[in-house]
Amino acid sequence: MAFNGFLFTTDQSPRGGKFRLLGLEGWHSVNLRRDRAEKAQQSGAWESTGFTSSLPITARGQAVYPDAESAALERREILALAGGGQYQMAVGDALGEGTRIVECDSLVVSPVQDRMFTWSLVVTACDPLLYGPPTYNFTGLATASGGAGLTYPLTYPLDYGVTPGTTPGAMQALNAGTASYYPRLRIEGPVTNPVVTLAETGDRIAYRGTIAAGQWLDIDCGARRVLLNGQVSMRHLVSAQGNWCAIPVRGGSLSWTADTADPAATLSFWAYEGAWL
Numbered sequence: 001m002a003f004n005g006f007l008f009t010t011d012q013s014p015r016g017g018k019f020r021l022l023g024l025e026g027w028h029s030v031n032l033r034r035d036r037a038e039k040a041q042q043s044g045a046w047e048s049t050g051f052t053s054s055l056p057i058t059a060r061g062q063a064v065y066p067d068a069e070s071a072a073l074e075r076r077e078i079l080a081l082a083g084g085g086q087y088q089m090a091v092g093d094a095l096g097e098g099t100r101i102v103e104c105d106s107l108v109v110s111p112v113q114d115r116m117f118t119w120s121l122v123v124t125a126c127d128p129l130l131y132g133p134p135t136y137n138f139t140g141l142a143t144a145s146g147g148a149g150l151t152y153p154l155t156y157p158l159d160y161g162v163t164p165g166t167t168p169g170a171m172q173a174l175n176a177g178t179a180s181y182y183p184r185l186r187i188e189g190p191v192t193n194p195v196v197t198l199a200e201t202g203d204r205i206a207y208r209g210t211i212a213a214g215q216w217l218d219i220d221c222g223a224r225r226v227l228l229n230g231q232v233s234m235r236h237l238v239s240a241q242g243n244w245c246a247i248p249v250r251g252g253s254l255s256w257t258a259d260t261a262d263p264a265a266t267l268s269f270w271a272y273e274g275a276w277l
Contacts, residue, residue, distance in 0.1 A: 001059060003102075003121060004087040006078065008061060015074040017063040026057040027091055027100075030128070030277050052277065055125040057089070057102065062118045071112045078119065082107040089123060098132060098276070100125040127222075129179055132273035139169035141191070141261040169267060170199075170255035173247045177274030180246040182222030183254075184270040189215045191258045191265040196245060200252040203242030209234070213262070221245050247271060 001008045001021055009021050032050035039045060065071035082104040090099045102123035110118045187194050189211030196205045211217050218227045221244040226234045256267045
């Protein structure tokens with residue numbers, strides 16, 4: 001188990017500690033929140049749609065060191081891991097390593113006793129999904145020129161021509177898991193009025209504007225956040241259909257088009273090999 005880059009299951013920590021994980025509760029669980037209303041003058045309650053809730057996780061263990069000084073020093077360093085932000089927490093099993101993004105609620109380390117201390121870590125995964133290894137891919141807008149039109153007598157297949165600069169580039173987004181997840185996208189200019197589409201679901205994200213050379217547009221599909229050059233919100237210029245290109249189970253194909261485009265324009269995405277509840 002690793003938290004914020006520190007491995008809590010190792011025989012050789014940076015200061016020589018041997019860590020042993022004694023308990024891990026909540027990692028493989030699903031919590032649903034429901035709002036059931038009791039039936040008036042009838043037995044039972046009305047059915048309610050369940051929504052996956054945040055996931056509390058508790059880990060505990062002990063660490064043994066070659067000397068008390070090393071234990072005291074690393075004990076202080078472990079306490080500094082908590083901070084106040086969001087961190088990655090990874091746990092490995094027979095199927096590989098899975099990662100959750102968590103917030104630390106408490107990190108308690110006992111005083112050093114005979115070169116040993118115990119520790120407990122309580123975190124909350126506000127996003128309940130368990131993610132596999134991250135993946136990255138990018139594509140440009142394929143270059144194309146207009147067709148020659150129809151010639152007689154007709155021969156098949158017919159060539160109606162393709163508008164220059166608008167041939168879609170496509171790439172595969174993996175999902176070997178059991179739940180949909182949201183990717184992060186980046187569009188780099190120069191490009192005008194780009195549109196990103198997920199073929200399997202028909203989801204569509206359209207930006208009404210021009211991204212100049214040297215500029216980029218970051219799209220966080222989960223947070224519905226759109227930033228130009230990572231700073232200026234452009235959400236007011238974006239329209240979306242569907243579920244903001246959430247990658248379905250078994251994966252999907254992301255493609256994009258634009259009114260005009262330079263060969264240097266690219267669409268990139270950051271995703272995962274899978275997502276599980």
